[in-house]
Amino acid sequence: MSKNLSIVNKDLKEERDKINFNVEEFTNWFYGGAEKVKEKKYIENYFLSDKDLNLELDTSYLSYKDKYEEAVRRSIVVYKKLYKLHNEMGGTHEDFVKIMENLRFTMGAINPEGNPFVLHFSMFALTIMNMTNDEQKAEWLPRIFNCNILGTYAQTELGHGTYIQRLETTATYDPKTKEFTLNSPTLTSYKWWPGNLGHTVDHAIVMAQLYSQGKCHGIQPFIVQLRDSETHKPLPGIDIGDIGNKVGFQTVNNGFLGFKNVKVPYKNMLMKNSKLLEDGTFIKPKNAKLNYGTMVIIRVHMIIDAACRIAKATTIALRYSLVRRQSPINPNEIEPKIIEHITQQNKIFPGIAKAVVFKCMADYLTKLHLSITQEGNTGNLARMPELHALSCCLKAVCTNEDAKTVEVCRLSCGGHGFLRSAGLDDVYRNSTAAQTYEGENTVMLLQAARFLIKSFNEARNGGSLTEGVKYLFDFIGRNGKREIFDNSINGILRAIQAAAAGRTYIAWKHIEDDKRHNSIEVATNLAGVHLTKAAELHGYVCLLQVGIEEIEKIIRNVSPALGLVFKNILELFAVDLILNKIGDVIQHVDISNEDIEKLEKQMETLFKFFRTSAIGVVDGFDFSDPIIDSTLGSYDGNVYENLINAARKSPLNQEDVNRTFHLYIKPFMKSNL
Numbered sequence: 001m002s003k004n005l006s007i008v009n010k011d012l013k014e015e016r017d018k019i020n021f022n023v024e025e026f027t028n029w030f031y032g033g034a035e036k037v038k039e040k041k042y043i044e045n046y047f048l049s050d051k052d053l054n055l056e057l058d059t060s061y062l063s064y065k066d067k068y069e070e071a072v073r074r075s076i077v078v079y080k081k082l083y084k085l086h087n088e089m090g091g092t093h094e095d096f097v098k099i100m101e102n103l104r105f106t107m108g109a110i111n112p113e114g115n116p117f118v119l120h121f122s123m124f125a126l127t128i129m130n131m132t133n134d135e136q137k138a139e140w141l142p143r144i145f146n147c148n149i150l151g152t153y154a155q156t157e158l159g160h161g162t163y164i165q166r167l168e169t170t171a172t173y174d175p176k177t178k179e180f181t182l183n184s185p186t187l188t189s190y191k192w193w194p195g196n197l198g199h200t201v202d203h204a205i206v207m208a209q210l211y212s213q214g215k216c217h218g219i220q221p222f223i224v225q226l227r228d229s230e231t232h233k234p235l236p237g238i239d240i241g242d243i244g245n246k247v248g249f250q251t252v253n254n255g256f257l258g259f260k261n262v263k264v265p266y267k268n269m270l271m272k273n274s275k276l277l278e279d280g281t282f283i284k285p286k287n288a289k290l291n292y293g294t295m296v297i298i299r300v301h302m303i304i305d306a307a308c309r310i311a312k313a314t315t316i317a318l319r320y321s322l323v324r325r326q327s328p329i330n331p332n333e334i335e336p337k338i339i340e341h342i343t344q345q346n347k348i349f350p351g352i353a354k355a356v357v358f359k360c361m362a363d364y365l366t367k368l369h370l371s372i373t374q375e376g377n378t379g380n381l382a383r384m385p386e387l388h389a390l391s392c393c394l395k396a397v398c399t400n401e402d403a404k405t406v407e408v409c410r411l412s413c414g415g416h417g418f419l420r421s422a423g424l425d426d427v428y429r430n431s432t433a434a435q436t437y438e439g440e441n442t443v444m445l446l447q448a449a450r451f452l453i454k455s456f457n458e459a460r461n462g463g464s465l466t467e468g469v470k471y472l473f474d475f476i477g478r479n480g481k482r483e484i485f486d487n488s489i490n491g492i493l494r495a496i497q498a499a500a501a502g503r504t505y506i507a508w509k510h511i512e513d514d515k516r517h518n519s520i521e522v523a524t525n526l527a528g529v530h531l532t533k534a535a536e537l538h539g540y541v542c543l544l545q546v547g548i549e550e551i552e553k554i555i556r557n558v559s560p561a562l563g564l565v566f567k568n569i570l571e572l573f574a575v576d577l578i579l580n581k582i583g584d585v586i587q588h589v590d591i592s593n594e595d596i597e598k599l600e601k602q603m604e605t606l607f608k609f610f611r612t613s614a615i616g617v618v619d620g621f622d623f624s625d626p627i628i629d630s631t632l633g634s635y636d637g638n639v640y641e642n643l644i645n646a647a648r649k650s651p652l653n654q655e656d657v658n659r660t661f662h663l664y665i666k667p668f669m670k671s672n673l
């Protein structure tokens, strides 16, 4: 960690002196090994030390346009260096991905309101890598990799983002000219939201309804040039621009795009999955949802993003809570560090546990994604629905938890948490954006619920179930009897499983009852609230189950002292979860008031134990000061100095008297109204 060289606040130092495990060992786990930590630190420093970035400039005070221009400038400084470093490292694709992965956090510090090239280096590149045939790869990948072209992923339209089957942009094929003609037939068919589209990129993957031989063949991806490669002017027939101010993502340059008779050559339809012969004959893919593959990859990636946002927010909240003193607990004693207030521990400690468990889940899901993709490459698509359901479910549960946790961290910093310089607002904006992009969270939960209901039917009919939903058998096997609660980690898991299965049953029954007088679709809609609750509970089952499995493995491989910290973290996650879901649990589990009181007591004991480890764990997340970028969360804990220094940098403080005094205030005051 690049630590601040200033003197560490004595309260914070005292906390660090009490840490009884090896923080570096934790960091090595969090980043996947000592070598990876070294790489991360090197890459971080390699970029952040560049004076050309001018990181002294606080971009939050700039205008919308200036912010965008500065973000583009900084990004180009970074990307030039990225290619230099890539060459130095050996120039393989793996090296590139390694730098990109580490750059993710660094980029957040460089462009706190978003990266105007992020779509090029993620969805655009990934779609070309995964949805093209060999000739297309050969044509496009080098140009993308060398940034000779810059692209985005243009799917969402003004009228449709969720129900992508009904996108309205058309691509009509003419076998005579061997061209597609792209059109936006209505206002609602305008592309709307794609990141980097407004003024940055010159190409896009455009999702459009393919028409050939007089028939519509559903949405297909096309690579379309939007702007002239020399002048950057929109090409004829292209109506393009920025969608304007947003809640966050101010420098991502989300755009709109309309087509009027735009010609696209035959070779630009991405042909790995669906195929169109030159004569216009359409050949269906093995599974129509293969064209949704890039969304699945990004949803998988979003779990680690959620973990890291929580890690960052809890680092800020905890460090601040260890140096802030207020309100004596015992009137005769000095004001304690605010962390001594148990409600403060309740706000922050479970968040730290979530960051760790989400990281376990991200590792698990990344491996699962890789293995299911490899199966897919050999033509075996059997596990695609399972991956889709799981990635939708966890994308929703983790980003919802992320946004909630970051907001609680902000509240835990009191008034100072509301300052921009506290660093929590950009984290929150990114968390809340993630609840919507890559599939709105309710919709994601409903997708997961479809899988649950199918699995429930399968279980009732004695069929086979995938590993993650086998707990539905236990529910059916109990034949209406409630699960008996036992107060162990596995007991808590069984209770959450019983609640998830019970809620799935309620949703299933709701649909079955309604089906008598409604279509299955209407019945399913009427059961929607139960379905989303079932999917959410299923997401928590997955998190706890994977958390238990992964942490048991970790404990076997780390020092006993760190093992105890992981055990503590897992229990914190589990007990916090069951207490938060107690209403659902009571419905399906035989749990007494005494059991609940025991759990509440257990939480207090867990807090007591975690109190000494917490600072070690957040230090172990290893966010350097430029990355944490927070007056409240810097390593040295010199919060009050940081706050006053940041305030002095306000543009209003650069002069004693602002001109509005002479222009408006003074005349007003002297006017006697």
Ligand SMILES: CCCCCCCCCC/C=C\CCCCCCCCCC(=O)SCCNC(=O)CCNC(=O)[C@H](O)C(C)(C)COP(=O)(O)OP(=O)(O)OC[C@H]1O[C@@H](n2cnc3c(N)ncnc32)[C@H](O)[C@@H]1OP(=O)(O)O
Residues within 6 Å of the ligand: 097, 100, 118, 119, 120, 121, 122, 123, 125, 126, 144, 145, 153, 155, 156, 161, 162, 163, 164, 165, 195, 289, 290, 292, 293, 295, 296, 298, 301, 384, 385, 388, 389, 436, 437, 438, 439, 440, 443, 447, 450, 451
């Ligand atoms: C230069 C070199 C680069 C090197 C690369 C480095 C890599 C770095 C990686 C960087 C990683 C991260 C960076 C992060 C960047 C983030 C920036 C992102 C910005 C945001 C982008 C976006 O938002 S893009 C737009 C996203 N849009 C959505 O998500 C739309 C949501 N809607 C849908 O997904 C679908 O419409 C739907 C799933 C909700 C419904 O689809 P549809 O109507 O077609 O389905 P049905 O309801 O008819 O049927 C459902 C059945 O279909 C099955 N299904 C659906 N999807 C899938 C799937 N994907 N796979 C498998 N099966 C699927 C579903 O299971 C149902 O099945 P049944 O129940 O059996 O019917």
Ligand SMILES: Cc1cc2nc3c(=O)[nH]c(=O)nc-3n(C[C@H](O)[C@H](O)[C@H](O)COP(=O)(O)OP(=O)(O)OC[C@H]3O[C@@H](n4cnc5c(N)ncnc54)[C@H](O)[C@@H]3O)c2cc1C
Residues within 6 Å of the ligand: 119, 153, 154, 155, 156, 159, 160, 161, 162, 163, 192, 193, 194, 195, 249, 254, 433, 436, 437, 438, 439, 440, 442, 443, 446
């Ligand atoms: C910051 C940001 C970046 C983005 N970047 C991109 C990008 O790069 N490229 C791109 O193509 N798109 C992008 N998007 C678009 C994004 O993917 C969509 O906004 C998202 O998928 C939600 O779709 P929608 O806007 O149509 O919401 P809607 O579907 O209109 O949602 C509105 C409400 O209706 C509800 N609803 C809709 N359908 C159902 C249903 N079937 N069942 C129950 N409730 C339903 C939702 O739950 C929600 O409450 C971005 C969006 C944001 C906010």
